[in-house]
Amino acid sequence: MTNHPRHVTIIGGGTMGCGIAGLMAATGSTVTVVEVDQAAAGRVAERVRREWPDDPAALARLETTTNLSRTPPEADLVIEAVAEDAKLKADVLAAAGRVAHHAILATNTSSIAIGRLAQAVHDPDRFLGLHFFNPVAKSALVEIVAGERTAPRTVELAKSWSETWQRHSIVVRDSPGFATSRLGVLLGLEAIRMVEEGVAEPHDIDTAMVLGYRHPIGPLRLTDLVGLDVRLAIAEYLSGELGDRFAPPRLLREKVAAGLMGRKTGQGFYTWTSRAAEER
Ligand SMILES: NC(=O)c1ccc[n+]([C@@H]2O[C@H](COP(=O)([O-])OP(=O)(O)OC[C@H]3O[C@@H](n4cnc5c(N)ncnc54)[C@H](O)[C@@H]3O)[C@@H](O)[C@H]2O)c1
Numbered sequence: 001m002t003n004h005p006r007h008v009t010i011i012g013g014g015t016m017g018c019g020i021a022g023l024m025a026a027t028g029s030t031v032t033v034v035e036v037d038q039a040a041a042g043r044v045a046e047r048v049r050r051e052w053p054d055d056p057a058a059l060a061r062l063e064t065t066t067n068l069s070r071t072p073p074e075a076d077l078v079i080e081a082v083a084e085d086a087k088l089k090a091d092v093l094a095a096a097g098r099v100a101h102h103a104i105l106a107t108n109t110s111s112i113a114i115g116r117l118a119q120a121v122h123d124p125d126r127f128l129g130l131h132f133f134n135p136v137a138k139s140a141l142v143e144i145v146a147g148e149r150t151a152p153r154t155v156e157l158a159k160s161w162s163e164t165w166q167r168h169s170i171v172v173r174d175s176p177g178f179a180t181s182r183l184g185v186l187l188g189l190e191a192i193r194m195v196e197e198g199v200a201e202p203h204d205i206d207t208a209m210v211l212g213y214r215h216p217i218g219p220l221r222l223t224d225l226v227g228l229d230v231r232l233a234i235a236e237y238l239s240g241e242l243g244d245r246f247a248p249p250r251l252l253r254e255k256v257a258a259g260l261m262g263r264k265t266g267q268g269f270y271t272w273t274s275r276a277a278e279e280r
Contacts, residue, residue: 007076077161097122110177114129124149127147202270205220206219
C-alpha cells in the first residue's frame, strides 16, 4: 500500500459521508459511497457537488451504490459514516470487514470507543478511528483514534494518508469522546443549558465565545451545523460512559423530538434559509 489510498469505500452518504467522499475523490482516490436505498444514493452526488463545486474530475471518480459488496476486494480504505449508533456501526463494520479483506477499516464516530466497535471486526489490528470534522471541505483536522488492538502500522498509514488529504492529524488514545468531542460537546451542552436558564440569547452566547475567546464559531451555531440529533446521541453515550456532566439538557431533547435538528432541517437554535445554509 502506498501513502495514497487508491480506492476508498464510504458507508453512509449523509453530512459526513458526502464530505469525506468529496475529499477522497478530490485527492485522487476512486470512491464508492454505500447508502441504504436508491433515493439516498441518488442524493449523494449532488451533496458532494455542493461541497466541491469546481472539480468535475473528482466527481467522475465517485460512484454510489446500495450494495456494499460493490466494494472492490482490493480497496485500501473503508470508512463507516452511518449514524452514531453503536449497534448499527458494529453491524456495518463487520460486513465491511468481510468484503474488503485487506483494507484499513475506519469509523468516523464522534464518540464511541474504538475498543467497543473493534469487537465486531474480525481483524482489529487494521481498525481505527478516523474522525473528520464538519464541514470536511473547510476543516484542517483529522483525529486518529488508536484502539488497544490497532496495529502501529495502521496508525502510521493513517498519518501518512492524512498528509495526502492535507489534513493535520493528531493521534489520541481510545477513550469515549476522544479529545475533540469530549471538550467540544461539553461546551455545547453548557451553552444549551444557558439558553434554557435564560442567561442570554443563542446569538449572544455564540458571540461571547467568538469575540471573547476567539473561537471561529460559537457552540450553538456549531450544534446547528453538526445536527441536534447527532449531538444528542453523543451526549447520551458520553453521559453513560463518563457521567452526568454530559447529561443531555431538556431543551436539546425537546428540539430533537420536535424535528428541529439544525441546519439540515432549517431550524435549530437558528433559522437556516437555504442561502444561509450555503454560506455556513
Ligand atoms: N454531523 C457532524 O458534524 C459530524 C462530525 C463528525 C463526525 N460525525 C459522525 O459521523 C457519523 C455520521 O454522521 P452524519 O452527521 O453524517 O449523519 P447523517 O445522518 O447525516 O448520515 C448518516 C447516513 O448513513 C446512512 N445509513 C444508515 N444506515 C446505513 C447502512 N446500513 N448502510 C449505508 N448507509 C447507511 C443514512 O441513510 C444517512 O444518509 C456519526 O457517527 C457522527 O457522530 C458527525
